[in-house]
Amino acid sequence: xxxxxxxxxxxxxxxxxxxxxxxxxxxxxxxxxxxxxxxxxxxxxxxxxxxxxxxxxxxxxxxxxxxxxxxxxxxxxxxxxxxxxxxxxxxxxxxxxxxxxxxxxxxxxxxxxxxxxxxxxxxxxxxxxxxxxxxxxxxxxxxxxxxxxxxxxxxxxxxxxxxxxxxxxxxxxxxxxxxxxxxxxxxxxxxxxxxxxxxxxxxxxxxxxxxxxxxxxxxxxxxxxxxxxxxxxxxxxxxxxxxxxxxxxxxxxxxxxxxxxxxxxxxxxxxxxxxxxxxxxxxxxxxxxxxxxxxxxxxxxxxxxxxxxxxxxxxxxxxxxxxxxxxxxxxxxxxxxxxxxxxxxxxxxxxxxxxxxxxxxxxxxxxxxxxxxxxxxxxxxxxxxxxxxxxxxxxxxxxxxxxxxxxxxxxxxxxxxxxxxxxxxxxxxxxxxxxxxxxxxx
Numbered sequence: 001x002x003x004x005x006x007x008x009x010x011x012x013x014x015x016x017x018x019x020x021x022x023x024x025x026x027x028x029x030x031x032x033x034x035x036x037x038x039x040x041x042x043x044x045x046x047x048x049x050x051x052x053x054x055x056x057x058x059x060x061x062x063x064x065x066x067x068x069x070x071x072x073x074x075x076x077x078x079x080x081x082x083x084x085x086x087x088x089x090x091x092x093x094x095x096x097x098x099x100x101x102x103x104x105x106x107x108x109x110x111x112x113x114x115x116x117x118x119x120x121x122x123x124x125x126x127x128x129x130x131x132x133x134x135x136x137x138x139x140x141x142x143x144x145x146x147x148x149x150x151x152x153x154x155x156x157x158x159x160x161x162x163x164x165x166x167x168x169x170x171x172x173x174x175x176x177x178x179x180x181x182x183x184x185x186x187x188x189x190x191x192x193x194x195x196x197x198x199x200x201x202x203x204x205x206x207x208x209x210x211x212x213x214x215x216x217x218x219x220x221x222x223x224x225x226x227x228x229x230x231x232x233x234x235x236x237x238x239x240x241x242x243x244x245x246x247x248x249x250x251x252x253x254x255x256x257x258x259x260x261x262x263x264x265x266x267x268x269x270x271x272x273x274x275x276x277x278x279x280x281x282x283x284x285x286x287x288x289x290x291x292x293x294x295x296x297x298x299x300x301x302x303x304x305x306x307x308x309x310x311x312x313x314x315x316x317x318x319x320x321x322x323x324x325x326x327x328x329x330x331x332x333x334x335x336x337x338x339x340x341x342x343x344x345x346x347x348x349x350x351x352x353x354x355x356x357x358x359x360x361x362x363x364x365x366x367x368x369x370x371x372x373x374x375x376x377x378x379x380x381x382x383x384x385x386x387x388x389x390x391x392x393x394x395x396x397x398x399x400x401x402x403x404x405x406x407x408x409x410x411x412x413x414x415x416x417x418x419x420x421x422x423x424x425x426x427x428x429x430x431x432x433x434x435x436x437x438x439x440x441x442x
Contacts (some may be wrong), residue, residue: 081214081325082403085377086333087314088394093281093305095120096298098274099128103294110288114279114305121290121302125275132268135261142261149246156240163233177222181215190213236412283307284395308393309386313346315402316356316377324406325351331382334401335394344388347411348404352379 101123108120188208195205252258283305290302313333317325325348333344353375357364382402386392 018393030253080403080405081317081321081409082401083315083317083321084399084401085317086313086382086402088311088335088398088400089314090307090311090396092286092307092396093283094301095280095303095305096301097121097123097277097278097296098298099123100295100297101125101127101275102293103290103296106288106290106292108285108288108303110209110285113284114283114285116279116281118279119276120279120305121277121283123275123277123296124271128268128271128275132265132272135265135268137437139261139265142255142257143252146247146252146255146258149243150252152243153240153247156243159236160233160240163236167226167229167233170222170229174219174222174226176308177215177219178188181212181219182252184208184212184215187430266402277302279305281305282309307398308395309389311389311394311396312349312384313400313402314382315382315400317380319355319378320374322351322378322380325380325404326406326410327351328410328412330405330408330411332403332405333382333384335392336399336401337394338392340401342392344384344392346382349381349383352381354378 104119104124105122106120107122108114108118114120189207190210191208195202246257247255250256253431286304286306287301290296290301295303327348327350329348331346331348333346334340335342335344355378357374357376380402
């Protein structure tokens, strides 16, 4: 509501209190309205060029990641197979005595390193020495028996010659007796013919008859003598053949009786030597189970020697990883003992003939129907470079990380383990058989 001033025609606002109370609020100023509008104004959409650049950068990043993933899968993922389910192992030797004896001395303790041929245990060899003395005496007696056989052979040959002469003499006497009988028969027949005419007396006939019977008896005796001479000759020849069988095609040195006695003597010598148990190769003593004064039985395990310089690795790979694994492929290994900074190099020497579950004491019975598929693992044996083992030895049972290069240069397993194996065989050939070492994988 306004009114006109009396002096001018310009209307003026009411200033009274009633007018101020009923009037509308005043409009904001121009500057305030502009600031508020700027604060609540929506953001303008991005420019098309900036959006395209961002999309291009995102596509390039995706392409780089995809290329990297493909390259890793093609050059690394398909080439290398690895596992941390791997442990060191060795063909340990179980030291067992070959004779029953009492322990006199034990020279080693657990964890003690030993060299090939070092004395481990000394047993009481009294019984073995007595057995050796008996065997040597039996050998001397066997040699004397063989010499007797050789001397008897010459005697039997002489006896055979004598029996042959006796047989010739008996045959001659038989022929004489036969001639005498023929003559006596002829004389008897003549005298009997003349007796009917009275030309000879009865006494002559009687004498002729007696001479005939005497000739028959002599012939029978000659025949018996000839048969006896033949029997004597045959018996002598048989005895000579039996004696010859004991020495035929042999000398005193290689006669069977002498060889048997010598073998028993040698066995007794070996038993005396076996009273001393020696290390079969270089290694570390483990699981000592013998004390001084203990009576040990043959075949009882008294300790174990672990060849730390001949350690290998048994890596248990999943069955899906073994499609490209072959013997001779190069391997890199890391031991938890030394950390990832130490890398061993080796070669695959072979794959086990079955999975671990197949050779378990109680194998899984998948045919029962209560079956759950479980990924199986197959042990892969890996030989380690012996030079690297010499620099950083490994004990049996340590955890290892294994990576096999399935596309690497193939190597002969003997190229890695050949040096250690050759050394072991050569040293073993020069070691006395003083202990029985049963080799088993640990």
